[in-house]
Ligand code: ADP
């Protein structure tokens with residue numbers, strides 16, 4: 445396993461794109477697993493009511509389980525719902541249950557409704573003697589209050605982009621939302637990383653989309669591109685990342701390379717504005 449630099453402070457990355465099926469959950473789980481294998485302590489917070497990240501990490505998310513839902517709406521401490529993954533000893537997960545679907549509406553009338561995840565996460569990190577090196581927040585496919593909570597809790601946004609025709613559609617809305625959050629709720633938020641996913645090198649279209657994304661975001665787009673691979677899509681049904689499921693596969697290799705790039709680039713610098 446490649447030795448990767450560990451960040452001096454916890455890096456909190458939210459994985460976001462209001463489109464479904466672009467590889468948010470797959471990227472959250474596999475990047476987290478790759479970094480955990482390289483020696484980092486990693487937490488994945490599942491913020492999608494579907495609970496796909498919880499499933500992929502082998503963590504129970506039946507509706508009777510306490511989850512990030514109780515953290516957001518009942519002030520349960522995060523430490524009460526952190527579960528070890530079956531994937532790796534340094535990899536934990538805060539599961540989501542289907543109740544989270546209701547949180548989008550329940551949060552509307554709550555005090556500090558945008559800050560609830562931030563406060564819970566900050567409290568948890570401060571209480572740890574050995575805090576996580578990385579926290580990945582897996583967002584639902586919407587720009588509602590759950591995603592806003594993720595943007596406020598995070599320092600970095602990672603956008604997975606599927607290499608297909610409509611890839612860039614909706615991106616400007618996502619970017620302007622990030623800008624609004626930065627202006628009003630979280631001045632330290634940065635779009636740090638764009639990851640091209642489900643790439644099919646046989647099509648010209650995929651190559652064109654990849655090039656277009658690089659032209660728009662030269663500083664953010666990772667060199668590594670995640671190929672479309674059956675092994676990647678099979679792994680979650682075994683409660684595994686593709687890295688454990690098939691270490692030598694192209695999907696595993698590319699997610700390990702993407703994780704290494706993220707680790708080597710480090711956190712984005714925040715310019716002081718005083
Ligand atoms: P999102 O979280 O954005 O909705 P997912 O990560 O769940 O997207 O991915 C959508 C579907 O595509 C899933 O069935 C997943 O297994 C599959 N998938 C994701 N990445 C790849 C890939 N690189 N190759 C093949 N299938 C993939």
Ligand code: MG
Pocket residue numbers: 468469470492496583
């Ligand atoms: Mg998902």
